[in-house]
Amino acid sequence: MSAQIKTGTPSTDDLLNLTAQVMSSWEVMAKVLGFHDTELDQLMADNADLFEQCYQMLLRWKQKSGSKGSYEALAKALEHPAVNQQHLALQYCYKT
Numbered sequence: 001m002s003a004q005i006k007t008g009t010p011s012t013d014d015l016l017n018l019t020a021q022v023m024s025s026w027e028v029m030a031k032v033l034g035f036h037d038t039e040l041d042q043l044m045a046d047n048a049d050l051f052e053q054c055y056q057m058l059l060r061w062k063q064k065s066g067s068k069g070s071y072e073a074l075a076k077a078l079e080h081p082a083v084n085q086q087h088l089a090l091q092y093c094y095k096t
Contacts (some may be wrong), residue, residue, distance in 0.1 A: 003094040006071040009062055014092050019055040021088055022078075026054035029085075032077045033061045 010018075022029055030040055035057065043060075047053045062069040075093035078085040 003090065005075055005093055006095055008071065009067070009069050010058075010071055010074055010092070012059075015058040015062065016055060018088060018092050019051060019058060022083075022085060023050055023054045025083055025085070026050075026057060029077055029080075029083045030057045030061075032080045032083055033057075033073075035061070 019026075027040055030043075039060075040057075043053050043057055047056055065073065071093040075089040077083060078089035078093065
């Protein structure tokens with residue numbers, strides 16, 4: 001039996017918890033999620049703290065994506081070869 005992806009959009013709690021675990025690769029993940037360099041530069045200018053840069057990126061992704069900012073889209077980004085965080089996709093995006 002294969003794991004099923006959660007429906008809907010990621011909760012704020014899931015994004016907050018995920019932030020601590022993807023901080024080291026948040027810029028790569030942001031690019032996989034469709035952010036442009038200018039947006040990343042603005043996130044870094046607006047937030048001096050690395051944790052806040054990553055968290056704000058995830059919140060902005062969810063906000064600008066609307067219903068497309070789903071657990072499925074987040075799982076695809078986490079599973080992308082450049083991000084390589086399959087275990088986090090399983091932890092946050094799949095039903096247990």
